[in-house]
Amino acid sequence: MTKKTISTDQSRRDFLKTSAATSLVAGAPMLFMKNAHAYVNEPKGGTVTLGFNVPQTGAYADEGADELRAYKLAVKHLNGEGDGGMMNTMKPMSLKGNGILGKKVQYVTGDTQTKSDAARASAKRMIEKDGAIMITGGSSSGVAIAVQSLCQEAGVIFMAGLTHSNDTTGKDRRKHGFRHFFNTEMSGAALAPILEKEFGKDRTAYHLTADYTWGWSQEGSIKKYTENLGWNTKAAVRTPLGAGDFSQYITPVLNSGADVLVLNHYGKDMVNSLTQAVQFGLRDKNVNGKDFQIVVPLFSRLMAQGAGKNIKGIYGSTNWNWSLQDAGSQAFVKSFGAEYGFPPSQAAHTCYVQTLLYANACEMAGTFNPCGVAGALEGFKFDGMGNGPTEYRAEDHQCFKDVLVVKGNENSSSQFDLLKIVEVTPRSKVEYAHDMEGYAGNLGSCNA
Amino acid sequence: MSVKESSRARDTMILAIFSVVVLTAPLWAKLIGAGYPDLLQKFAIFGLFAIGYNILFGLTGYLSFGHAAFLGIGSYTTVWSFKLLSMNVLPAVFFAILLSGLFAAAIGFISLRRTGIYFSILTLAFAQMSYNLAYSVLTPITNGETGLRVLSDDPMVLDKALGVEVEGSPLGTLFGLTMTGWSAFYFCAVVLILGFWVSLKIFRSPFGMKLLAIKSNQTRMEYTGFNTRPYLLSAFVISGMYAGLAGSLMAVTDPLAGAERMQWTASGEVVLMTILGGVGTLFGPILGAATIKYFEQIFSAINDQVLSSTFDFLPELLNQFMVTITSPFVGEGWHLTLGVLFMVIIIFMPGGLMEGIGRLIRLLPGRRGMAAQQTQYDADVTIEANADNQTTTPEKVEKGDAS
Incomplete structure (x- = not known):
């Protein structure tokens, strides 16, 4: 039904196409022309x-x-x-x-x-x-x-x-x-000796992981270092970023046989998942004859503030405090x-x-x-x-x-005094080769 | 016949004016602080999305709440075409339209068995399913939350076969012309003009008239012996393909696809764009899309520093006062301003921005040029359809007054 219209409209359409193309070509050089700057957004003026x-x-x-x-x-x-x-x-x-x-x-x-x-x-x-x-x-x-x-x-x-x-x-x-x-590699390297000292070599970990690049990376690093200690990894469950409610992910942990929960969460997610894990009584449990433990590999004071008393005694690492x-x-x-x-x-x-x-x-x-x-x-x-x-x-x-290993402060002196520095892991202990397997990349060249 | 001829001449004129306005956007958009490629690309892309959506919602009155799914499918297909075949945008755009069309046919086939709110809920359900699939279940295909990106070590078999070298970060190309900045805008602009032309043709065609007839009274249509479902399905597939094309352009201008494009908020956004601009009008959806994107980008960027320099001419105390009362409406609060604007428009101009423009033009005596007639025509069509909707029979209430 539109066929007829098209055929009778042909010349007009051609004209339009041509005029559109002409204005495009005519206008283009002005806009494509590189500015008289040596590089992008060179600051001119004060x-x-x-x-x-x-x-x-x-x-x-x-x-x-x-x-x-x-x-x-x-x-x-x-x-x-x-x-x-x-x-x-x-x-x-x-x-x-x-x-x-x-x-x-x-x-x-x-x-x-x-x-x-x-x-x-x-x-x-x-x-x-x-x-x-x-x-x-x-x-x-x-x-x-x-x-x-x-x-x-x-x-x-x-x-x-x-x-x-x-x-x-x-x-x-x-x-x-x-x-x-x-990064997570450094977190893993810094945390592992402390985890070994506090929880021993015979542990079974259960990971809850934020489902994007950071979560995957942290899960990988923590797995790598804890498995080197001799720990087992029971399961690693991915949770959507910003999920809000983690109860459906925490319930299975209770009877999984794991005795350590690793929360690869950050921000409000970590506040929610940790609070729920504590509410579900995970920390009061005794599995395989050992006290159940929770580890939050990346810790921050803001999160600690959000999680309140639930973070007391929990280990993690931080960039600065x-x-x-x-x-x-x-x-x-x-x-x-x-x-x-x-x-x-x-x-x-x-x-x-x-x-x-x-x-x-x-x-x-x-x-x-x-x-x-x-x-x-x-x-x-x-x-x-x-x-x-x-x-x-x-x-x-x-x-x-250096990397800081911290623990939720058990007797805090103020509302901000929430993290206690357990150890300052020196730079030499967390360093790795820039072309390490699974890490190597290509910087590319400078673009100016 | 002469009436037909003159209306055809008018359509040509509309298209010509539209093309000029779109292609000169970099010049005039500077005046409102929008003259930079990324925002103009967004205007064109979301304009296209809204035009397509309007073919379904504006003409048939079927309110879909799931068009973001097709946007996402278009984006993912494009990025996969970049990864597997070539950084050339033409195959990418082609496959994106094709695949989103196929998905639209499948989803439309099921959803169109119901009308009104039930149809809306069905499309919403499908879109949320697609979103959740993309977000977590199909992570190998979509790369989940991180988003799918083109990497320099991807196969790109066509490029390899033709010996096209990709230097640095892979960007979409059109036979050597890199799709970034202004060239990407012009590509989007040309596609927008083509999309607008197709939409204009559909509006004026007997097919468009049948879609409008479905909107005014589907039962009556069926009594006269028309099987409405094929028409509805075609409208749904066409608008799905437009959405796929828009999604594809998003990935062309920025080779990245994320699941958040499929979220229900994105589906809701296109509904807002269409209503804000004017449902069932030709230009309305584009205007609405541009308004929303403008707010999102420009209003959200205004911070206290900018505000206090704006009110610099006032004495300090008054300056602080003005900053305090305006700051909730800008920056993070841009949604608030948009909400107020949306309410004002819906309450005072149910026909959207197009109705406002039409009224303005009618206020100017003797200036009822081409644009005025066009607005008038579009407004009439909408009003007609709405008026008919209000007299629907009780059985038809289910379908409701979508606009």
């Missing part, structure tokens, strides 16, 4: 724009809010306002407290919604519209990996926020992406506390440090050009940022530093 892309909604919203606080504080300090925080303790340091390379630091924000799609759209907006020269943030490895590869394609630097999956600097490492946070006594941590806690009235989380710490490290690298390189900045960061050794001597390994852009 300011430079950074993009803070954090989850403001979803399972990791608490972490995102704290990250944003840290970013705002870092911008203040970079611009020479406030007490300077870690800029008083960082060494070596090229920052002058007058912005970056003399340009005042501005920022734009976006909501990742803990979804790869939304995070990439938001990062693209920052790059294409707001002219951000660097993107940072994220509280989920899935998002971090997605945004990191976007930044590689777009030609800007990505300073990862809280991302713990091995893949971020492993299989999916990128020339433009840098991670200060530790505000109770550390070194000068860098103290300076940061003081400055953050003065600004917001409570101590920062590990997410806030890593984001703050990443911003300073980026700014410092720009000063060292004397340019915002991502190739120069990446060159300055690769192999950069620094101290006074709360983790002791730290190095950005050039081969995979992963920071190597």
Whole structure:
């Protein structure tokens, strides 16, 4: 029925097609023409724009809010306002407290919604519209990996926020992406000796795992290290991210014969699953003649706050804790506390440090050009940022530093004093080869 | 015949104006702060999604709550075509339309046995099933929460056979033209224009008239001897293919597919877009899609820093006051603003933004040009269909007044 219409309409349609094509061709060169910039979003004028892309909604919203606080504080300090925080303790340091390379630091924000799609759209907006020269943030490895590869394609630097999956600097490492946070491999290596000491060599573990790259990575690392100790793994059950109710996953644990539950969950998920596991009486159980134990390999104070008394005596690892006594941590806690009235989380710490490290690298390189900045960061050794001597390994852009093994505090002195540091595992114990099996990746080349 | 001729000339004119507006978007969108490729791509992609949805919802009145499933299928098919065959977008888009069409035929075949709310619930159920399959059960195919990405060591047999080298991160190409930034926008824009043209043809065809007749009174249609189901199924499949095409373009502009594209919120979003713009109108759905995407991207990016610089001209105390009262409506609160806008539009202009534009044009005497007539025509069609719906017989209440 439409056939006739088409045939009589042919010439007009041809005309339209031609005119559409003509306008396309005529308009294209103007828009395709590369700007007269040496690299993407080269800052012109007196300011430079950074993009803070954090989850403001979803399972990791608490972490995102704290990250944003840290970013705002870092911008203040970079611009020479406030007490300077870690800029008083960082060494070596090229920052002058007058912005970056003399340009005042501005920022734009976006909501990742803990979804790869939304995070990439938001990062693209920052790059294409707001002219951000660097993107940072994220509280989920899935998002971090997605945004990191976007930044590689777009030609800007990505300073990862809280991302713990091995893949971020492993299989999916990128020339433009840098991670200060530790990863599941390090968590496994640091936790294993403590678990052996506390729970012995003869244990049966049951994993509940957030079903995405980070959960898989952590499950793999913990399995690898605990099985080396002689533990058995009864089952590893995948749960959807942001599930809310975990009772259907916890019930089977009760009669599985396992005596350790490993919760590979983070954020609100971990708060919910741990609370439910305790409510189901898992910790009061006695299996195979041993007390039932729960392990949360990646711990944070924000989660501890959410889980309340349920975290008492539970072991985990963390990148940083505000109770550390070194000068860098103290300076940061003081400055953050003065600004917001409570101590920062590990997410806030890593984001703050990443911003300073980026700014410092720009000063060292004397340019915002991502190739120069990446060159300055690769192999950069620094101290006074709360983790002791730290190095950005050039081969995979992963920071190597000491790892904290912590335990839920049994007699806390304040509402923030929730994690007790059991051991500071030295860097040498958690180091691994950059081309380790299942970890090796290809950085690719600089894109400017 | 002359009436037909003149209406055809008018349609050509509409298409020409539409093409010009779409292709010059990078120029005029700058004025509202939307002149960057990613957002314009989203305008085009979701515009296409809404156009297709409007063919089902606007013409037949069948309210589907599951079109995001086809969007997701389109995305996954595209990424798999990139992974297995070639980074060229043409086979990817082709397979995406084909597969989403097949799924639409299967889902439509079952869902269309019911009308009204029962149809909506059935489509919603299918979409949620697809979402859960993609999210956890079919993880080997969809890579679950992490999302499916193209990796440089994927087979890409056609590219390998033709000796096409992929450097760096794999991106979609159109015979060497990389699908990123403005080139990706122009690709989406051309597809949008084609999609709009097909939709225009359907609106004007006898097939479109039959779909409208189903909307006004399906029982009466059946009494006159028409078997309505094939028409409904074709409309459902066509709109499913549009959704698949939109999903495919999402993956073309950004080679990544995630399960969240299939979530019910995504299905609800296209319903909102269509209603916001104007159900059953030609341009309405595109306008609605652009409005929602604009809010999502621009309003959500406004933070306290931006607000206080906007109100900089005020004295400090007043400035702080303004920042405090406006901040819940921007940033994370962009949904709130959108909700208010949506309510205002539905209460005062049930015909959506198109009705508002139509009223504005009618206020200008002597300026009833081509656009005014078009709006008038579209509005009439909607009103007619709605009016007919209100006089439905009791048996037909089940189908309800979808718009």
